[in-house]
Amino acid sequence: MKELTDIQKEAEKLLESINDLNDLEKVRLRMLGRKGSLTVFLRSLKDVPLEERKKVGPKAHELKETIEQTIRDLERSIKEREMQRQLERERIDVTRPGVRREHAGLHPLARIERRAVRIFERMGFSVVEGPDIETEHYNFDALNIPRDHPARDMWDTFWLKDGGATSEENRLLLRTHTSPVQVRYMEEQTPPLRIVVPGSVFRYEAIDATHNIQFRQLEGLLVDHAVSVANFKAMIESFFEEFFGTQKKENPEVRLRPSYFPFVEPGFEVDVWHNGVWLEMLGAGMVHPNVYKAAGLHPDEWQGFAFGLGVDRLAMVHYGIDDIRLLYENDVRFLRQL
């Protein structure tokens, strides 16, 4: 029978020349496997007299532990070495170009419209929409713009042929502004109310860098018991602060100057201070009593303001686009930029 010391020497010799995990496993089997040297030795201890067993037994077990520990350590260091080799082999040149998946996005008009609508939603404005094909009544008469009034010349209208459902007194047209929805909404809902109305509007215009036959507007209407021009100013200032992301400066950010729209009284143009200049951004005013009447409301009970913002114009200001036609050309190179 082998002596324990021989077994130890055997183990030491074998463990010196380990190259990889395969070798290690072979050694483990040789020494500690079912027929391994040490295993056999430990099994043979049952035939050894007790005195000797007491002496050799513990040493044998100690050797077993030592061999096991050494095997574990070797396993770990071999694995580490092999890992290092693998990592180095797997080196990639990170400066190689990535393979891209095209991300695409919203049209700038949609993005601007959403942004503006969200700001108003945060101020408690509900979003309402209305039809593109409108009646003369809602587009003009109900907004205090009677037929044959020169104010009608302020909006060049596209008229529709053969609208059998309407009469000569109430012809069909493409809406020239989103204001008709003010009346439509007030017919259905009693104030207090706050709404914004996004939508496409249509004007008979020669198309050039700043004019188009179709563009997007965002109408706003707020009606309550006691509403003043000062309230309008505060609200529109809040909007532009949010939209352009500026802090309130010493100079007023918005200024109101007199203008005229038949459905408001007084009427204003609102200019916004942006990038060092005053920009005309929207028309607004206090809702005209005749508009309340057209909606079936009592003008003495309510006060409110209305405004109309050109989304195309806002987009042009925001992105620095100088030609409105670009927004309708849909050149993907243009869309990608924004």
Add this chain to the structure above:
Amino acid sequence: MRFSYDWIGEYVDLKGISAEEAAEKLTMHSFEVEEVLKEGSDHVFHIDILPNRIPDASSHIGVAREVALLYSKTFTPPNPQIQEDEHITADAEASVSITDTDRASRYSARVLSDVRVEESPSWLKERLELLGLQSVNNVVDAANYVMLEYGQPLHAFDLDAISGAVQVRAAKKGETITTLDGNTLELTSDDTVISDEKQILALAGVKGGVSSGVTEKTTRVLLESATFERVFVRNTARRLGVHTDASTRFSAGLSPANTVRALNRLAELIIKTSGGRVASGVLDEYPSPPPARAVAFEHEEVEQFLGTSVSYEEVERILTGLGCQVHTEERKIQVRLPEARPDLERAEDVFEEIGRITGYDKIASVPLRSELHPARPDEHRAFRETVEDTLSALGFWQVQTYNFVSEDDKALEAHTHDDRWELVNPISTERQFLRRSLIPEFIRVIQRNQRFSESFGVYEVGKVYTKQDESPHERWSVGIARAEARAEGAENLFLLFKGTIETLCEKLGILEIWFDDVISKDDPLPPGFHPTRSAIVYTEGNTKLGVFGELHPAVADEHSISGRVHMALFDCGALREEALVDTLYKEIPKYPPVKRDIAFLVSEETRIADIENVLYNAGAEHLIDVDLFDMYEETGEEGKKSVAFHLIFQSDERTLESVDVEAEEKRIKEALIKKLGAEIR
């Protein structure tokens, strides 16, 4: 409208106020001065006088009054001095009447004799030319001058060319007039004329006739200062396409209050520049002077409305400066509104005047105090945003196209054409109809972009319009298109596009859609779709959602589109109705699935949908999914193709054993052989 800065300065002291300053002040308080141009020693203002202020401010006096009020200076309008000749009386020389009183609310006239008509003095010519008017002779020029001064259009007739009584009346159909510029206009009863017993002298409110015009031969003049009804003047001007300084002013609705003042000023000016005598008396037809108008309000209302306080003294100063009469009675401010301001009707109009003169910059912002209610979202809009965001994420660019199309586009929209909306007044034939489909514009977008991009995808969620029972129908449509310039891999491109649609529907919660290429005559494919590479998309419950497929090669050819284009059109409303808003949690399977593969040959025409049908209906109760992973046609056998599927079996109750699965596999194989004549490999 153009105004001379120096001329304004004749009615208000502008010392120390530069033209630019005055322009800025007017813009902030009255009307927008679009441009200030230096002309010699003077400045010309280009002011956008809006329709509500044309009656009172389309004149140098009107603008001067504003300036005076804004700078708290004295306003000194002209004070015409006439020396009437008692030997001639106006009513002996001429007679005027308003026959149709709906056409004119006032007609004032004077008679001048011994007038010397010649070239105007240079100061008069210069002033007119500065403001864009041509000099004619000293009488006509004087009339234009006073129009620019007072805002009241005036006309001078050669009295010797007039026979008998002059009247304002509706024209008769077929009557004509040859105007001062030589054009002959044909009139209808909607037009209004000044006529005598023999002929038509002028087109009222628009232009004078050549036969009664003032020339160097004229010695006796009839001066007209009238108020013609705005509706008639506007319609006449528009119908005949003749727009003049006079018609612009009358169309806005002038007040009759100014006629005599302006008339006297004209007489004074003519005497000064052409000599002559003024017949005594003014001929003034003024059948129904409008009643005085007044409003009353409490002082507090001003602050309530504007949100800033204005002292009573300031309110009085402002309103008085505008021509109102102000006094207090029973705690209320009573305001008599000036005749010259027909745009002022109610208290709000007066508050506007107070507000703008005070200056809107004086109004500090005050946030509204009110109840807070959460804004109600528009659900349809929220749905459209989900569609937009999903398509953007799938690599498609959102486009914004025009809602108008041309006559030719109808071939691409639909098969019938009696449901289109046509414009009465399109700007061009390209934009003559409202679109019924997004396809025509998409084709243009693709055509344009193909010059620069090889591969791109676009979408739009936009409205389409049809006529149904003579009524307008607007619907939101979702259009998607993908263009690839390279020609190969067409089938793969088709499948990729189909995958996009499936993903979109899945994202919207529309599961289990199916594709029908058996197109019926009642519901054909829209034009432009490749007939053997397109399908109608249905839900499980057979609701039609839309259509998708490849662009018809003939259409691609016609529009010079290269490569392959795939398109889809969906009705947004249908998508929305079928979409699931929220799903409920379903327990994740507890037991592992068992996977088996099966490969077999079938005839080339056998469709995948049919094979899947057979697989699911073969009586394999634990078959939960099949997945086509291989298909090829070069099988070596004529008319056959090879397909291979993963079959996935799973139970809710236990882990399946091989023996369970084998039995079901057998049933599947039998079904394939029996129903499809498959050769299992």
